[in-house]
Amino acid sequence: MSAPSRVLTVAGSDSGGGAGIQADLKTMLALGVHGMSVITAVTAQNSLGVQGAWPLPVEAVRAQYRSVVDDIGVQAVKTGMLASAELVEAVAELLGGTDAPAVVDPVGVSKHGDSLLTASALDSVRTKLLPVATVATPNLDEVAQLTGVHVESEDDLRRAAAAVLAYGPRWVVIKGGHLAGDAVDLLTDGSEEHWLRAPRHDNRHTHGTGCTLASAIASELAKGRPVPEAVTTAKEYVTGAIAAGFALGGGIGPVDHGWALRRR
Template sequence: MRPPREPGLAPPRVLTVAGSDSGGGAGIQADLKTMLALGTHGMSVLTAVTAQNSLGVQGAWELPVQAVRAQYRSVVDDIGVQAVKTGMLASAELVEAVAELLAGTDAPAVVDPVGVSKHGDALLAASALDSVRTKLLPVATVATPNLDEVTQLTGLRVESEDGMRRAAAALLAYGPRWVVVKGGHLPGGHEAVDLLTDGSDEHWLRSARHGSRHTHGTGCTLASAIAAELAKGKAVPEAARAAKEYVTGAIAAGFALGDGIGPVDHAWRLRDATEGPGARRG
């Protein structure tokens, strides 16, 4: 149980800079649910709007750089932030603007270099990849690419844990302080394995691999959970372990929604607390 907070005292503040998922499973919506579930106050800078459901992304429209800058300054200059998480940034112009904003903010930044959706739909222009490498990753406290994003950014195809080490080294060369290489797409095995490293300190984050196909929003949720834990004052390894535990539970409790891939359950801990560990979800 989390200790009660003093009445009137604001919880840790976390800002997500990402796109909207109209289906509610990923993007801004997943980020804010995660931040709430982990006892922080979530705030948002919208970068793009998507028409999206369990079957895929039917359309995407990025916001002007001016609108993104205004949202960011509005929140940071008045309310302040204790961690920032980035997700879908869509274009080189938005990547560069957000990187500049992060560089001027005294708070840890968790960068989820979103390139494609769960269904394979492009969420980042190919022309923006160089900006991610040279502008965004250098200001990241933690970068959290999945294996497809590793390939986009480094050209490396990862098929083993040794490959994850090589990928992490290639990503760290771009400048983030820490990298989480997410191994959820590794073939076979009974474990979901992620590698957290800063080039010298190495942490293998392992959990049981769940058979559920309802995993929409997993990447957004992990990055947001790390940001929330950092905002609460945890060091990166401790924050990543806590985030991995939360996401593993959310995947196990994922539920069907629509005719395609359903979301993870961001409220699984609340359901466990109110319904008991043997209660049926979904």
């Protein structure tokens, strides 16, 4: 039997299983691709927040990446929590030398408001990581952190997209999930626009949403879909996962990565 499409996630571990590497691999399995991982940091994390985070050495991250890419190969790469400027720059260099689309989720703050990126790493994200991204997927807090643009309404999404595109990604998805009303995202490359709308589900259990969307986009790109189709399909998957999100622990539970598998 031929192997499925291969996707590599470069991200931190979430011990609670709702976000990070764990969410990425669950998403990849659900979407029918072979998920592989480069762990950049270990976190102590649960439904209440992040209790601790320990970045791995740059040489450990580089060795994991080379081990996978040089032998198995990849058809898409997704990045998540990179924690430090040194890790951001090392991963950007690795992505720049890999012939595969890269989906960059510029993770800065957790769902609970915990910082996952040092202040010194922000400039490295802007100048090193975003320029090698096929698709960047910032939420509104990350847009403000990276560009200084504060989105208050749907009308501000174009301005936010232009500010992120100025750093060099080919496409950007500005995730408008924090706005009131329907969940509206804007996908654009600066000339072509796609407005992606979904009903807002009254469910507080949304831990892992950003990781899941970026991994779903990478999975669809690995299958050979063009960016607009990959992002649209990923949005549909995430919307279903949010609707099926469930309580876990005493805080914010995760989205349900397996919802589509059970529906089949």
